[in-house]
Every structure is written in structure tokens, then in C-alpha cells.
Amino acid sequence: MGLNGGVKITVLAGGVGGARFLRGLRTHLREAYPNGDGGSTAEVTAVVNTGDDMWLTGLRVCPDLDSIMYTLGGANDDERGWGRKDESERVSAELTAYGVGWPWFTLGDLDLGTHIARSSFLRDGLTLTEATARLAERWPLGIRLLPMSDQPIETHVDILVDGKRRIVHFEEWWVKYRAGVPAQRFIQVGVEAARPTPSVLRAIEQADVILLAPSNPVVSIGTILGVPGLRAAVLAARAPIVGVSPIIAGAAVRGMADACLTAIGVETTTTAVAKHYGARSRGGLLDAWLVDEADAASTPVLAAAGIRTTAVPLWMSDVAKSSRLAADALAAARRG
Ligand code: GDP
Ligand code: CA
DSSP states (O other), X not given: OOOSSOOEEEEEEOSHHHHHHHHHHHHHHHHHSBOSSSSBSSEEEEEEOOTXXXXXXXXXXXXXXXXXXXXXXXXXXXXXXXXXXTOOOHHHHHHHHTTOSOTTSOOOHHHHHHHHHHHHHHHTTOOHHHHHHHHHHTSOOOSEEEESBSSOXXXXXXXXXXXXXXXXXXXXXXXISTTOSOEEEEEEETGGGOOBXXXXXXXXXXXXEEEEOSOOTTTTHHHHHTSTTHHHHHHHOSXXXXXXXXXXXXXXXXXXXXXXXXXXXXXXXXXXXXXXXXXXXXXXXXXXXXXXXXXXXXXXXXXXXXXXXXXXXXXXXXHHHHHHHHHHHHHHHHTO
């Protein structure tokens, strides 16, 4: 990997975990590879899950892209973890009065501005990649945001409610049911007709380092890798691939990733998730894997499975800690 600036880093990311990691990475790169103007010479491209996207109240909503855009744009509600800070909900109340949308899925007024702008771009014929770039122009992101695909893929979940089988949108299971009803399986609606965008394939091919953010391994990273051709592109890349564990001491740090792992028969442990991704030398994805210090015991186990594993602090409780974590991920890539 070229260490003299201009290094290209491609990150596969979901929403909240992805956003926190990318914010830390941006901070680290500004220090490690300064461009003299407050930014960095390093180029970061985030390939973002769009499986949680949906049409709601006539608008295209892209939760993971927006979590990243708001967080890097400094507009995220960090306390709540998602959405805009200083948000109000007047429009949402009107929509509910009309019986439009999902009453349990509040779209804030400022957030609705994003969805209206995006839907307007899409109606004008822009691709989601182009629409995302137009939205991103407004914010000082410092990284490039790419949806994994321009074709819609929606994650649906097969659940049993009161003994009846229902297939619901992922966000309904996640937000309305708080993942409290067991998922029987996930269905990627539209996946057959989808492909990665040329920009995504280029970002993977040209990367000096590929990072798997500490995002949900099933419905964020798993969905990205499920776009036909995308996993193969990652496997064929010349860059080392480093994953950061979203599981610490047997628990999903924030959110309910354990419910997703259970549904696909993977234990909620960092070892099981790493083995699920697999060692690159054995046909899987990972050259290296970062676990939390609390999981240091998994290091030899994973080394035996062919995955170079390092124990470092994994809690992204503030930007400084996230930045340290990003530096550790890049160091793990260099050790290859
Ligand atoms: P979502 O799309 O908003 O659900 O977000 P992601 O898929 O990006 O990530 C959600 C996952 O990130 C959570 O289930 C956690 O496992 C993981 N996560 C969240 N915060 C942290 C953190 O501080 N450290 C680590 N290592 N993982 C985290
Ligand atoms: Ca998500």
C-alpha cells in the first residue's frame, strides 16, 4: 500500500456502526495524511447498504446512506443515534392524521427534506448514485458515498406474528417489532436483477485497503456482499481486506444484530462472525480481523482458522476512540 498519501481506502458500511467508523477514519486520515488544508490526501469511498431502503409517504428513504451523510455532515442526532439533530415532527403528525406512512416510523421535518430532494432527483431520472452525490454536495463529508447498487434491493423478513406467517420490510421488523419476533429468514427482494455500480466495482478494484466496517454482518455487510458480482469483486481485489468486529464480548454493541445472526445460524460471538466471513487464504474474505480486548482469547482460535487477528479497543464511544480504531485497522492491513 502506498504510504505517501493518495492512498485509496474502500469501506463496506451499514448505517450507525458504519457512520461512526467512517467519522473516525476521516479524523485519523486528516492527521496521518494531511493535505495542508484541513483535509486528507487519502481517498475514502464508502460502499453503503441500500437493503433498508423503501418508498414511504411517496418518498425514497435510504436509512444507511442518510445515517452516514448526517454523521459525517455533523448533523446527526448523536444522542438518539439516528436522524437529524434539532429535529421537529410537524409534517409527520400531518401524515399520520391522513393515515399515510408508518406511524411508528417517524420521519422528521429536516429528514423529510432529504427524502424529498432525493425523490425529486430520482424523478428527474438520476440514478441513486447520482442522486446521492447531489445530496452529498451539500455536506462537508470528506469521503465519497456510493450506494452498493442503483437497482433497488429491499430486505424483507419472514416472521411469525401470533402464529401467522408474515413477510414484512426489514424496517418494520427492526423498528416496529424491535426484532422481538424471531426472523425465520431474510429475503432480498430484487437481488437477481441488481448489480454493483461501475463506481463501486472501480472503488473495490483500485483500493489500496478494503475495510469491513463494524456493521451488521447480516443485513448490512451481508446485503452488500449479496449483490451479484460484488463479493467476487472484493475477493479479486489486490488490496488487503480487514474486518472490524461489530460484536464485543458476545453482544452487539448497539442495536439488535444478534437477532439477525441467530436467524442465519451464526452465534453472536466475534469468532463466529469472523469465521462466517472466512479467511481469505481459504476462499473467504478476511486477511485480518480486529476484535475487542475483551475477546483477546479468540486471537489464537482465529489465527488457527487462517485469520490474522488483533485485539484492540473496539468501542467507538467518541470520535477520538473511533479514530484510534481506524488507525488500528489500517495498521492491520499493513502487517499483511
Ligand atoms: P445500522 O444499519 O444502523 O443497523 O448500522 P450498521 O449495520 O452500520 O451497524 C450496526 C452494528 O454496529 C451494531 O449492531 C453493532 O454490532 C455495531 N456497532 C455499533 N456501535 C459500535 C461500536 O462502538 N463498536 C463496535 N465494534 N461495533 C459497533
Ligand atoms: Ca441499516
